[in-house]
Amino acid sequence: MKIIIGSDHAGYPMKEKVKAYLQERAVQVEDVGTYSDESVDYTDFGKKVAQKVSDGTVDRGILICGTGLGMSMVANRFRGVRAALANDLFSAIMSRRHNDSNILAMGGRLIGDTLALELVDTWLETPFEGGRHQRRIENI
Numbered sequence: 001m002k003i004i005i006g007s008d009h010a011g012y013p014m015k016e017k018v019k020a021y022l023q024e025r026a027v028q029v030e031d032v033g034t035y036s037d038e039s040v041d042y043t044d045f046g047k048k049v050a051q052k053v054s055d056g057t058v059d060r061g062i063l064i065c066g067t068g069l070g071m072s073m074v075a076n077r078f079r080g081v082r083a084a085l086a087n088d089l090f091s092a093i094m095s096r097r098h099n100d101s102n103i104l105a106m107g108g109r110l111i112g113d114t115l116a117l118e119l120v121d122t123w124l125e126t127p128f129e130g131g132r133h134q135r136r137i138e139n140i
């Protein structure tokens with residue numbers, strides 16, 4: 001599985017932690033920035049990630065801003081993207097089981113790094129249930 005990751009300045013420290021965590025587990029990660037805590041617009045990085053998920057260049061994306069809100073709003077403008085704002089485990093699990101989410105958005109100012117890594121693990125491992133949920137996704 002190839003994963004693309006992006007953040008703004010508010011999500012930068014957490015992005016670095018998540019990237020290192022995935023790389024340690026031999027997951028292929030493309031980091032589109034930002035690369036420092038200098039203030040930037042989350043829209044630029046949300047677009048970069050969502051575009052590559054939308055066109056199928058990568059399988060999944062992870063986006064981190066202060067809350068995860070702006071990033072999920074941007075990403076969900078792209079065809080075929082189902083970005084889940086999940087700062088809790090239940091949302092991360094259900095976004096995979098029922099919504100086949102392909103982007104995980106998290107809030108670097110809302111949750112700690114330990115929870116973020118747990119969310120990433122859980123989100124990557126939880127399968128889509130298909131069935132009636134497939135029809136609903138097609139309706140989107």
Ligand code: RB5
Nearest residue numbers: 010065066067068069070
């Ligand atoms: C940046 O200050 C903040 O607005 C951004 O990281 C994000 O939380 C927006 O939704």
